[in-house]
Amino acid sequence: MTRSLRQSMAWIHGWLGLLAGWILFAMFLTGTASYFRPEITQWMQPEQPANTVSAAAAAQSAVRYLSRVGAGDEQWYIYLPDDRTAVTRVFAIPGADAKPAKRPRPPELELDPRSGEPIHARETRGGEHFYRFHFQLQLPHPWGRWLAGLCAMFMLGAIVSGVVTHKRIFADFFTLRWHKGQRSWLDAHNVSAVLALPYHAMITYTGLMTLVLMYMPWPIVANYRQPADFGKEAYGYVFDNKASGRAAPLVAVAPLIADAERRLGQHAQRVVIRFPGDAAATVAVASGGASGLNARGGTVTYSGATGRVTAADIGAGPALSTAGVMLGLHTAQFAAPALRWLLFALGLTGAAMVGTGLLLWTAARRRPNVAPFFGLRLVERLNIAAIAALPIGMASYLLANRLIPAAAAGRADAEVATMFYAWGGAALLQLARPAKRAWCELFALGALLFGAIPLVNAATTERGFFASLRAGDGLFVGFDVAMLAIAALLAAAAWSAGRERQVKTRRKVGELAHV
Numbered sequence: 001m002t003r004s005l006r007q008s009m010a011w012i013h014g015w016l017g018l019l020a021g022w023i024l025f026a027m028f029l030t031g032t033a034s035y036f037r038p039e040i041t042q043w044m045q046p047e048q049p050a051n052t053v054s055a056a057a058a059a060q061s062a063v064r065y066l067s068r069v070g071a072g073d074e075q076w077y078i079y080l081p082d083d084r085t086a087v088t089r090v091f092a093i094p095g096a097d098a099k100p101a102k103r104p105r106p107p108e109l110e111l112d113p114r115s116g117e118p119i120h121a122r123e124t125r126g127g128e129h130f131y132r133f134h135f136q137l138q139l140p141h142p143w144g145r146w147l148a149g150l151c152a153m154f155m156l157g158a159i160v161s162g163v164v165t166h167k168r169i170f171a172d173f174f175t176l177r178w179h180k181g182q183r184s185w186l187d188a189h190n191v192s193a194v195l196a197l198p199y200h201a202m203i204t205y206t207g208l209m210t211l212v213l214m215y216m217p218w219p220i221v222a223n224y225r226q227p228a229d230f231g232k233e234a235y236g237y238v239f240d241n242k243a244s245g246r247a248a249p250l251v252a253v254a255p256l257i258a259d260a261e262r263r264l265g266q267h268a269q270r271v272v273i274r275f276p277g278d279a280a281a282t283v284a285v286a287s288g289g290a291s292g293l294n295a296r297g298g299t300v301t302y303s304g305a306t307g308r309v310t311a312a313d314i315g316a317g318p319a320l321s322t323a324g325v326m327l328g329l330h331t332a333q334f335a336a337p338a339l340r341w342l343l344f345a346l347g348l349t350g351a352a353m354v355g356t357g358l359l360l361w362t363a364a365r366r367r368p369n370v371a372p373f374f375g376l377r378l379v380e381r382l383n384i385a386a387i388a389a390l391p392i393g394m395a396s397y398l399l400a401n402r403l404i405p406a407a408a409a410g411r412a413d414a415e416v417a418t419m420f421y422a423w424g425g426a427a428l429l430q431l432a433r434p435a436k437r438a439w440c441e442l443f444a445l446g447a448l449l450f451g452a453i454p455l456v457n458a459a460t461t462e463r464g465f466f467a468s469l470r471a472g473d474g475l476f477v478g479f480d481v482a483m484l485a486i487a488a489l490l491a492a493a494a495w496s497a498g499r500e501r502q503v504k505t506r507r508k509v510g511e512l513a514h515v
Helices: 005-043 055-069 126-136 144-164 182-195 197-210 220-221 227-235 251-262 318-331 336-363 374-388 391-402 411-432 437-459 465-471 474-514
Strands: 073-079 088-092 108-111 267-276 283-290 296-303 307-314
Touching: 005 126, 005 144, 005 336, 005 391, 005 437, 055 073, 055 108, 055 251, 055 267, 144 197, 144 220, 182 197, 182 307, 182 336, 197 267, 197 318, 197 336, 220 227, 220 283, 220 296, 251 267, 251 283, 251 296, 296 318, 296 474, 336 374, 374 391, 374 411, 374 437, 391 411, 391 437, 391 474, 411 437, 437 465
Parallel strands: none
Antiparallel strands: 073 088, 073 267, 088 108, 267 283, 283 296, 296 307
């Protein structure tokens, strides 16, 4: 019998969603947390006060420090702080002739924006861990990005096929029936999908476009002998200048940043200094997505010896501007706090859409009074491991930040390891419990862990909820409120899972009594 288009799309929709669903759920959840990547990092370094220094002053302080400790470096990358970022990040590339220091300096450092000295705060990957995981999946480069891209393609196909499949797509938005088994999961899936359908399509497509040159490198290979030639022409990267060998002091960078911001019409985000201390030194000041929708801002390059403008890439072409806007839409660095919270809520609807779709797959294949087949049992356990166990791992990551001694060596890696040990441990332990109990118990455990975060923060730092409220520290107050809200959501999920189990038990008892 020939299938109709809608039936074929329904089959495609179900299998695309299932095959990539568990990874997509993790990508959505950690990616949604990444909307607050700088704020999470600040919370995970409570010793570091909020930044009150301008980008120009922070850059000058960083250059002063690097000039003292980085003699012989070929290149300095300076990532400037803003109102959401409390530290200056610097990355140094040693020169070929640089003498090795007695105590090797790490290539990447976090500096105090005011003094320019390395910060005395606990080592952590902060919100950057969630951001990197959501498109690298903790796998070696480039395999994690390839897998994330494949899952994003599946997601895009599932969105298109889902729109074709649903005959009453907008009517279904207003239908939500509780505790009706498969019908309830279908309603929840439809509501979460339709509620933010434009967002889901946008975030999936723009996510693919951010790495499109990695997925489709053939146009570059066909038109350029070396990838560096493409980078030079497209982004203005400078590869061919060389050090002159003549020493020359580096000009003050603060006035250059002020001039670049005036030319670009945006705040400076990054400074790249090539051959510092040499007469051929260059200072490239680039803007970024925090000031506008286009995440790929312009760049103004100055002579490091004279301060004269040598190149100005202020306006990119249509293709690069489009790519920059797509990256900006995906990362939303431009978003004001209210819009960022809205995007956070929409991201949660994406996780709910994927999660309810996975649950719907099992609900549609379960038959009354028939033992579930192996594939159904496997999918159900994988659903529990992905949907109920991942929040436990994320909460454990945040708790580890407070419970691991601040001065412990390798603590950043230990925090990340805690997340995966907790996630994996919960995923394995649920195998020893009946599936319906496992749902309830893991959601309840996640609620307890997220609810414990404000208490542990208050017990281990001087920036607990009430102290932060008195000090007017909105970031720490907001973080505690968010943790309690997430705990409440997980508690509601645990209650709903437990209530559904009780309803089914009563129904079975009633059937037996009737017999």
